[in-house]
Amino acid sequence: MKELKDMHEGDEECVGDSSYINERTSDNRPKTDAGFSRTPSDMSESDQEKERKSGIIYFQTLPPNFTASRMRTEMSRFGEIGRIYLQAKISFVKNLAAKLRNARGKRKRRFVEGWVEFKEKNIAKRVAVSLNQTAVGGKRRSSARESLWTMKYLSGCSPILYSSFKWTHLVEQLSYEQRIERQRMSAEIAQAKRQASFFADQIEKGEQLRKLEEKVLKRGGVWHKFQREVQQRPVIKNKDDEKQVDSQLLQMIFTG
Secondary structure (H helix, E strand, O other), X not given: OOOOOOOOOOOOEEEEOOOOOOOEOXXXXXXXOXXXXXXXXXXXXXXXXXXXXXXXXXXXXXXXXXXXHHHHHHHOOOOOEEEEEEEEEEEEEXXXXXXXXXXXXXXXXXXXXXXXXXXXXXXXXXXXXXHOOOEOOOOOOOOOOOOEOEEEEOEOOOOOOOOEOOHXXXXXXXXXXXXXXXXXXXXXXXXXXXXXXXXXXXXXHHHHHHHHHHHHHHOOOOOOOOOOXXXXXXXXXXHHHHHHHHHHHHHHHHHO
16 A cells, blocks of 8 residues: 655656555654655745646546556656656455455455646646547557546636645645545444444343353242333324214214
8 A cells, every 4th residue: 555645756656545545744744755745835936936837637537557657658748747646446356266265355456536747737738628538549459548538627726825726735635535534434443342342241241141040040049031111102193084084983874
């Protein structure tokens, strides 16, 4: 499982999975290769200028068998590429033989969405407009040949600092989703532990009662089993139904 890093080298690539796992610093920011994430406030002027000039395209779906290196090769035909992040969906393919050999089964990885950073946002805009809903193309036997590009240019996130969506915003978004996912998983694990503890307590109590019953019966005593009494509420009659019954009864009397 690889980590998402807020990278600042143009030739870097990264991939992730559905849990958005990052390394984090003590102040809850994603780590970078240098050790800390860079926010607009702690970036140098030259880095901020590069960030302003860049543009990001979001790919809603990815062609079959496309990896980060394949995406870089394809997109580099249109302009200089910066960073790439592909989101992977992990599924497990299991059959009877795999279960007998290995309980984990066979791991299969497929990328479902991604973000590509162009160093010139004007180029990114043109690429998104011209390629969206067009065929990927390629060799005749390629599995991606008939697939369509589904992409859009990410604009306007923080008008004060940037006029368009930047890589910093992506890292912040994925980090936030990671925290939410961790909180959800922690809540589910805590609930499962409470349920398991409750069931274990009930089983232990049942075993203690069974042993106590055997002990009492061996000594010739009487064991009274408690049976829960269910108190049933009286049936609420509908006034309309009562009127209908009364009218039917009167009709039978007078017609008879």
